[in-house]
Amino acid sequence: MAQAKLTIDLAALRANWRALAHMGQAEAGAVVKADAYGLGIDAVAPALAAEGARRFFVAIAEEGARLRGILGPAPEICVFSGHMAGDATLIRDAQLTPMLNSIDQMLRHVEALPGHAFGIQLDSGMNRLGMEPAEWRALREIALAQRPSLVMSHLACADEPGHPMNDHQLRVFREMTDGIAAPRSLAATGGVLLGSDYHFDVTRPGIGIYGGLPFLDALPVAFVDIPVIQLRDVLPGETVGYGNTWTAERPTRVATIAGGYADGILRSMSHKAFLWAGETRCPVLGRISMDLIGVDVSAVEGEPESLELLGRHQSVDTLADWAGSIGYEILTSLGTRYARAYTGA
């Protein structure tokens, strides 16, 4: 079988969520947008619900409707994009809680679904989503009278603990929300790690649950193993892969493995990445193709059947460094071609 294997450890996932949830007094939600960061919402969301998560966050209403089908009626499902035109039926039928981003969204919501749950998203400085301070001042009393289930904002620089933006956004969020009765939420994974000043009533961890930075102590959740299709010995002067970008300087044993950039092994990792055969580190040779990668297995004893890309030896953030990216992008790029297995359920 030439299908690469993606194993997701649900016990590690649950342990990561629990660890983040126990860092303070706040209720921990769980962010499961983008198919649970690429790891499969059908398995991930029930595992987190079983661990005690009662409030889930998705990016768009369609994701929320799918999640409602998976989780049943009990958990609250919050939608970051708020109430978009055309979403009313989905929001009503799936009992979603839109995080309203503007006065326009507020009007749309109360007109289409009076009495239906909603939250408020405030912009405390990131300038991505949410009501600006002036907009909020105009709407605040009317909005609060209708009892939002959450008032939230998002930090731009929480993965850098010393960044002055964190303090600034905390101050702005406080000014906008101090004294209100509704539950408040500011912290994603980075904010949880900044400490309890940032936690308020509800936290919204995502990446840390899935084993990524900035949660340094996260257990690895995703494991990728890629079968070796063919082994060959190349001589000095011979080249490997498209564009002849790697030339052997010594006799080299090359394993061609069944994975490539179509599996989220980003082409920008070419010439930088490694895989592992047991305890032996094996460099990638030449350019990563769509479905194939050449790997130097000269130092490996015997004939390896598969090589490890993600797992005990290297994390999503190791790969991200090679690609000039972040762990989030590595996870959400993994794609659908893997044979997926869930362990620790």
Ligand SMILES: *Cc1c(COP(=O)(O)O)cnc(C)c1O
């Ligand atoms: C994605 C997202 C989160 C989760 O962020 P992580 O850094 O993955 O923990 C929380 N809140 C909002 C608004 C988001 O967009």
